[in-house]
Amino acid sequence: MSTPSERALAETIRDVAVPHEVVEMTKTSIDPAPGQIWRARWNSRNLTILLITIHQGTLDCVPASISEPPSHKAGTRRLEPEDTGAALAISIWPVEQVALPSRVLDVAFIRETSALIDLADQLRVHGTPFHLPDTATSREAARRLDTIEVLQRSEWAPRPGRPLQELLKVHAVTASEVGALLGLDAASTHAILRGNRALEPDQMQSLAEATDIPLQDLQRTGPGLPDDLVHQLESPHNRHLVEHLRATQHLDDSEARIQLGAAAYALAARQTGSRQVDWRPRLQHALESMLEGHQQ
């Protein structure tokens, strides 16, 4: 039986529960659109944002927050639920309009309403380019700017990759040694060396174990991943797959995408022999295989 103080604490927690529609929104996969409130994230840094314009591979936004207490801090604009139709009050920093790569989108908190779409329109029309200053007026502003910088610099896939031939030269490994190690004929070996064909994940592993070439360097060789696969790996719809790999294998955002991409690409090549594939189910399948292989 709970004590009075336990019951009082439970009631306090219940009184400040996150609105149901916000909780459900985070479990829903939607296409990004102006007027929405999302969390953007790269590794350990994250920032809530209001989307203004969606481009190909990038988006314009302003920093936002759904948990900022009411204040009169300079540069902050507060939007109450009655102003926006959203379930929560939203604070935004309208001057700090920046462009971010779409790959940083993590989860959506609030779907667009007509008021939020109008607001995004106003910000788009009247916004001026914001250049990140070197200093900030407060610790909170400094954290926000530092996080924007991290998000803007997020990078993971060198496309195309470095030719394997170059890497072998640096580590004094010959083509015939590679062919023998991987059980490949001369034609296949040369296709890989020239960058016309990618090493499969298990081939990379074997090569890394037998030579002093770091696995991460091998993962960055080859023709690179197809654009449509990269697009899927950067889509918020597939972020949960990347997150799962990150969490279970203790990888950073960059490594998780590289490994998942390489695995999906190798899987597709084995299964269809073609690059014209539907990458979404391949990514799921690749993740399952990787996790299974890790457990064995």
Place this chain on the structure above:
Amino acid sequence: MHAHEELQTNGELGDSGKTLLIRLLKQLVRQYGFPPPDGYERWTRDAYDEALQKVFAARQTFQLTLFEQATSPASFERLALSIMHNALIDIDRGTPAGRMVRRLRNVLRKEPALEETGPPDHPRGWAASGGPYARTAKTKNDLLRAAYRVSGSIDALNRSGPTPRPIRVLLSAVGIAVVTEAAGSVSESDMATTVLNRFDLWSEPRTEAAASSSDAEAIEEMAEELWVALDDEQRSVLVHPDTANTRFAHIYEDLGRREIDAVRAELAAHIESVAANHVDAEALVRYLRSSHRTIDERVTSSESKTSVITGEEGTS
């Protein structure tokens, strides 16, 4: 299910969340020596529940911030610790009793006739050097009568800076009289309320009094008071680069360049205002940088050995 997943799934913390927050709260109490809430002599389960309620009251967006910003169990715990720590600092500084407990720690620790008691063997409080240590059976009125047997008055307490020498002497005399009457140990909060009642300091008339005659003493007292009031990011910036073998190295590495500069500027202004006309601010900073490990150990309760607390502090 970890508290992080619980909150993401349900939008509110349940059993896992409450258990985790209580555990983190206990960690903060051990690390920073926060006194229990008013009305509690020691950190019982009810005291923790009430303290957690005060945290929620002081930080109304606490749960929402965790939902918005925590992206993993580890980040959930780090963020919860940071928010709770800052809330406890504000709560502690906000009450006359909390401020008096801190002042008495600084003053009475230097009194040879008194001994600070603490877990795991005893509840946190004061006793005569050498004991006895059992909690006193005397009433609060008994303790107050003993305090009144010490003559002297305190018209006002200094708003900032170390406790002036005449007041230190008087507080020490009262402390000795109280533990002598107690014939046992007296809790920190009872000692603090006895002093507040004896000198009628609840409304805390304040004055800008002069510093104590010894600058070294003043710096030592102010350093501890300042250190306790800083959060971990501020501490990591203050002591950088001497962060080897401390948790501050990791904290400092996580800060961005602008945030480091902002914290540094914030610290400089804060230290200047604390030092004011009492001590040299640079001397205070030098002392903190050279002695932060010692201060940390002194502030941290000796109950770090106690890791399982089911009902009352120190029990398992």
